Amino acid sequence: MIVELKNISKYYQNSGSDKKRIILDDLGLAVEKGDSIAIVGPSGSGKSTLLNVISSLDTVNSGSVIFDGEDLSKKNEKELANFRNQNLGFVFQSHHLLPQLNLIENVLLPFIPVKDKKQKQEAEKRALELLDFVGLSELIYQRPGQMSGGECQRAAVVRALIHEPNLLLADEPTGSLDKIAAEQLGDLLVSINQKQGVSVVVVTHSMDLAKKMKKIYQLEEGSLKQLTIGNE
Numbered sequence: 001m002i003v004e005l006k007n008i009s010k011y012y013q014n015s016g017s018d019k020k021r022i023i024l025d026d027l028g029l030a031v032e033k034g035d036s037i038a039i040v041g042p043s044g045s046g047k048s049t050l051l052n053v054i055s056s057l058d059t060v061n062s063g064s065v066i067f068d069g070e071d072l073s074k075k076n077e078k079e080l081a082n083f084r085n086q087n088l089g090f091v092f093q094s095h096h097l098l099p100q101l102n103l104i105e106n107v108l109l110p111f112i113p114v115k116d117k118k119q120k121q122e123a124e125k126r127a128l129e130l131l132d133f134v135g136l137s138e139l140i141y142q143r144p145g146q147m148s149g150g151e152c153q154r155a156a157v158v159r160a161l162i163h164e165p166n167l168l169l170a171d172e173p174t175g176s177l178d179k180i181a182a183e184q185l186g187d188l189l190v191s192i193n194q195k196q197g198v199s200v201v202v203v204t205h206s207m208d209l210a211k212k213m214k215k216i217y218q219l220e221e222g223s224l225k226q227l228t229i230g231n232e
């Protein structure tokens, strides 16, 4: 098991009243090693909140997040930051590549502070392998402005994988892509899961993307219900 959410509740206090707005209600979820999971649900149902709870970027009112057997609520901020750096990769709706850097520089950005020469060389080797894996080898000296939206988003996936995370968390990764680029990105997430052995949790409005994952959960009224249409 990679992550287990146990009895998670999260609410916001409505301003000016005593009423609580419950977002996650005694929710449970298990992410097994090798899983690929889609979370779908209406807008505002709490999908991004749930993803942020998994990564401990957001706090909960009760319940626990267990990652590789460790309870994340026992960690302080610095330990949590280290934990995220070591274990998680993130992809968002926008690629967040820096426009003034070329593709390879963007991907290797996390390694700028690293002093160890060997570690830097290994990162560079891995970056080139991953860029080849996602079909971007030809573009390594291009800047984001010279690349398509789909290419930028695939580059963002490479950047998320550069430090070999166990779990990739993606929030609407195809939200700003056209149909063909979205299809390619979905297929890329599947091959990362199957060939690189990275577990994937993706939040999406797109059933086309969700159906590529092994399991699909619908988030509604604070709870998750597994749908039977996953690709398992």
Ligand SMILES: Nc1ncnc2c1ncn2[C@@H]1O[C@H](COP(=O)(O)OP(=O)(O)OP(=O)(O)O)[C@@H](O)[C@H]1O
Binding pocket: 012, 023, 041, 042, 043, 044, 045, 046, 047, 048, 049, 050
């Ligand atoms: N800091 C906050 N204070 C109060 N309410 C909040 C806060 N952050 C989020 N919410 C509410 O929590 C609910 C869940 O938000 P969230 O972004 O997780 O939904 P979502 O399912 O990802 O939505 P979408 O599909 O539209 O992106 C929303 O109704 C939002 O207004």
